[in-house]
Amino acid sequence: MQPFKVKALVTALAGVTGYVLSAPAFAADGAVADMAPRPVPDDGDAVIFNDVFLSGAQKVDVSRFSKGTPLDPGAHLVDIFLNNNRMSSANVMFVRVEGQTAPQACFSKAMLASLGLELGNLDEAQLALFEQGDGCVRLNQLWGQAYSEYDSTQLRLNLQVPQIALSKRSRGFVDPALWDQGAPVAFANYNYNTYWSSQSVSGSGERHMVRNDYLSLSSGLNLGPAQLRSQVSYTGDSVHGYHWQNTQTYLQASLPLIKSRVVVGQSFTTGQFFDSIGFTGAEIATDERMIPDDQRGYAPVIRGVARTQAKVTVRQGGFVLLETSVPPGPFELNDLYPTGYGGDLQVTVTEADGSVQSFAVPFASVPDMLREGQWRYSATAGRLRDPSLSIEPMLTQLTYSRGVNNFVTAYAATQLADNYLAGMGGIGLNTLFGAVTADVTLSHATLHHLGTRQGTSFKLTHSYRVPSSDTSISVAAYRYSTSGYMTLRDTAYMNDRINANGIAPADVPRPKSRFDLTLSQPLGTYGQLYVVGSTTNQWGASGRTTQLQLGYSNTFRGVSYSLNFSRVLAGPNLQTQQNSVFLAVTIPFGNQSVHTLNSTTNLASTGGRYNAQTSIFGTALADNSLSYGAQVGYNQAGGQTNIGGNVQRQFSNMDVQAAASQSGSYRQYSGGVSGSVVAHPGGVTLGHTLGESFAIVEAPGAQGAKVANASNTYVNRFGYAVVPYLSPFRMNEVMLSPEGLDQNIELKQTSQAIAPYAGAGVLLKFATQYGRGVLLDLKQSSGAPVPVGADVYADDNEVIGVFGQGSRAFVRSAHDAGTWTVKWGEQRTQQCTYAYALPKQVKTRAMTHVAGICAAVQRGE
The missing domain is CATH 2.60.40.3110 (Outer membrane usher protein)
Incomplete structure (x- = not known):
């Protein structure tokens, strides 16, 4: 039976779907005798329909609908929820059980284990059930309090089991057996922008026009666990010409057994302990995304x-x-x-x-800290990759960190390269006064014609939150490096210059000391206050640079405002100063629940000169797919007024934007387009810019169906859509909405759950059924209405609809002509037939309306 059967019947009986209250029965004195659902003795979760409101001489037995649309025995694709948590979509076997009105779900040992149920506590008799028959066992055969409930309106199977039946799994855990490597796909993200700028040539009346273009292509090819990635760009202008640049090309694969990822080719190190550098070679490192949520980061x-x-x-x-x-x-x-x-x-x-x-x-944390027993590592080998170098040295980098106990995290790292060696060790402490990490790095560099240099770099970080005032010192860091300390990049740069011309360069500026501070103070209804500051100096350069920002923000009756003050001091005696003040006020207009419309005014003063700008921006169209803005401003320094506008449209398969502005004699125009092209087993599909992991939805004939959890994404005319973002190694739900769908197409399922590998392109097939939607108005040959709950059978004896009130039924017919049989009992007098010939359909989105007489079944038929 189809899901719409129970919807039609329940609507007819009570006006709701799902659980249905019994209709009130009236006692002799007119009092309401019963208003509560009445459980069936053999089915504790069943509901009885009180047929008092089913008027007429003919009644239909609706007891079979007491638990929704009854399923036929066999395997059915359902969404499985365990104790109200979404687990997966799978084919589940339903079997007949004596004493039950509807088939019951049963499971194999492997399926129960994949759902996270603990089978080790079962006794021998219970385990022996898996060896009988087809090895399919119902939940209540294993745990007395457990049961399953099928919701036909959502194709959802709800499982309820006691806590003792659950395996002790980490929160956020997804069984690696459910991780999906995805389909063989090839794809490319593209981002193209063009800029046209012109300026009047003084005294000539002519305008000098310059065109700049930028094209970025991030492409990939997935074949099983292997994933090839490439990132290239094409950039330049009409004056200096254009050129291609290869940013990186590499092959990667996930290694679930050791929760790691391996990369071979051109990539970048993470920069966690040493500066991030590009390399050509191989790297294997912990992929923290494979680790359950409650084992990531730090908590005691x-x-x-x-x-x-x-x-x-x-x-x-x-x-x-x-x-x-x-x-x-x-x-x-x-x-x-x-x-x-x-x-x-x-x-x-x-x-x-x-x-x-x-x-x-005590609990305080900084990014380097780990939980007790957790560890992370990385190993990189190859050649340093830097476009500014003519000779790129070989290098090896190793890192390791471990949570020793509740209070201590230890970490170490080393870099080994041509003419360079560095080693570092550190410790993170969780104390009553916040989290503290301290580490020291020793370097040994050999410079051509300059001998060796050795040095040390110290780093101290502190993080603390004052509970009484909710003050957060998010990052307080101090680093000091001695004059002989050099990084790998510094060493490679100096040796490369010596090799290029045989002359040792003067000492290049290198960091000497740096102090950073970020402080945040919430003020409740009075807003938020923050302070950000830093001060740095370098070996080989005189003076110090100090920056300070003080900011305040708040909202009053929907109007948000912020004030920011910044000061930059530089030079040998900090004699160079630059002060800036910035004020922004944003005012919302109209009903923000459908489309947004806001106005922002900015006032800024830098070095005694001010500028002001007012802009208006908002969204329009369905799904807010159109955004627009316009601005006007004045700059005192140039004595010029500037105006401009921009618009961006998000189509179902790409984003397009355009902008124009003018300030004095200078004009600028720009335009751009971005999106993705995905080649998969079903063809080629265009979509929005892809994240690391994505999905291709296949729903034949479902053109116009909306992907509910992806912005402005619809199934195209070929039956495909691209869902651009999925979280790797986590369960993601992808849903299709039938809104806007052709009336002749029915979605057999509207949601699927998937846990993709990092970088995977997963193919999700949604079953659909073609058939004309028909609103059927029939009367019996006697003129009496067809009883509520009567089934409509097609020529192949399949139930395609059920009658509700007013002698009406909605059916989906796969043919334009034939005979429908209506039954509300097994006797000949409880059946009738209707020979139909549907009119030609002019609009596919329109429902066909058919009215007629349902002929009585003659004796002998």
Whole structure:
């Protein structure tokens, strides 16, 4: 039976779908005798339809609909939810069970294990059930409190099992067996922009025009686990010419067994411990995205002892992070999610007798810190890649970090290259006064004609949040390097210059010391205050550069405003100063729930000169696919007024933008287009710019169906759509909305869940069915209406609809002519037939309306 059957019947009976309340039955005195759902004895989750409101002499037995549309026995593709958490989409076997009105779901041992159910605690008799028959076992045969419930309106199978049946898995865990490598695909992201600028030539009346163009192509080819990537650009202008540049080309693959990724070719190091550098070679490193959410980042392990079966609550800053039940004895909680830069954890243990014990666990973090027992590594080997170098030295880089315990993270790294060696070691501490990391790096560089240089670089970082005032010192870092300390890039640069002309260059500027500070202070309803500052100086250069920013922002009755002050001091005695003040006010207009329209005014003053600009910007069309803006301003320094406008349109398969502006005699025009081209087993599809992982939706005939969780993305006329963004190694739900769909096409499923590999292009096939939508108005030959709940059968004896009130039914017919049979019982007098010939369909989106007489079944038919 089809999902729309229960929708039609339920609408007819109660006006709702899903769970249905019984119609009220009236006692002799007129009082309402029953208003509650009545459970069926053999089906605790069933609902009885009270047929008081089914008027007329003829009644239909609707008991078979007590649990939604009844399924036929066999395998059915359903969305599986375990304790209300989406798990996967899979084919599940439904079997007849004695005493049950509808077939019941049953599972193999492998499927239950993939859903995260613990089978190790089952006894021999329960395990023996998997060896009987076809190895298919129902949940309540294994755990008495467990049950399954099929929701026909959503093609969803709800599983409810007790906590003891669940495997102890980390939160955010997705079984690697469910990770999808994707289909063989080739794709390219493109981004093209062109700029035209012109300026009047003084005294001649002519204009000098210059054209700049930029084209970026990020392409890829996926074949199983192997993924080839390339990034190239074409850039230049009409004066100096154009040229191609290859940014990087590499082959990559995920290694799930060791939670790592390997890259071979041209790529970049992460820059976590040493400066990020380009290399040509190979790298293998931990891919943290394969690790469950509650094992990523840093959070301490909470240990304690419960005297009884107790409830443990963990709070931070008044927010509950975790609440769980623990048995008597020692307990350990190691699955907290990372919560930013910290604030002590308050742990409350509530015993069964009502007594409470509380204690605090210090918690502060910086990016280098890891949880207890967690570790990360990387190994890189190849050649340094830098366009400014004529000789690129060979290099090797190794990094390793480990969470030693709740309070200590240790890390080490080394770089080895031609004429260069560096090693570093560090430690991260979780203390009562915040998180602190300290490390030291030793370098040994050999410079041609200049001998060797040795030096040391020290780094200290601190992160702290003051709970009483909610003040966050997000980053406070200090680095000092001695005069002999050199980085790998510095060494390669100096040796390259010596090799180029045989002359040793003067000492190149190198970092000497740097101090950074970021402070954030929320003021509740009074807004937000922040301070950002830094000061640096260099070996080989005189003076120091100091920058300071002070900012405040708030919102009042929908109007947001911000004020920023900045100062830059530079030079030997900090005699060069530049002060800037910036004020911005944004005012919303109209109803922001459908389309946005805002106005922003900026006032800025730099070096005693001011400029002002007012702009208006908003969105329009469906899905806010059109955005636009216009601005006008005045610059005191040039004494010029500038005006401009821009527009951007997001189509279903690309983004297009254009802009124009003028300031004095200078004019500028620009235009651009961006998107993607994806070649897959079903053809070539255009789409928006792709993220790392993406999906190709295949829904034959479903042109116009919207991808519900992707902005302005629709199935094209070939039955395909590209979903540009998926989270790798996490379960993603891709949904199709039938809104705007051809009336002749039915989506057999509207959502699928997928967990792709990083970089994968996953092909998701959505089943569809073609058939003309027909609104059927029939009367019996006696003139009586067709009873509510009567089934409509096609020529192949398949149920294609069900009658509701008013003797109406909605059916989907695969043929334009034939005979429909209507049944509301097994007796001849409870059946009739209608020979139909559908009129020619002029508009595919219009529903066909048919009215007629359903002929009584003659004796002997």
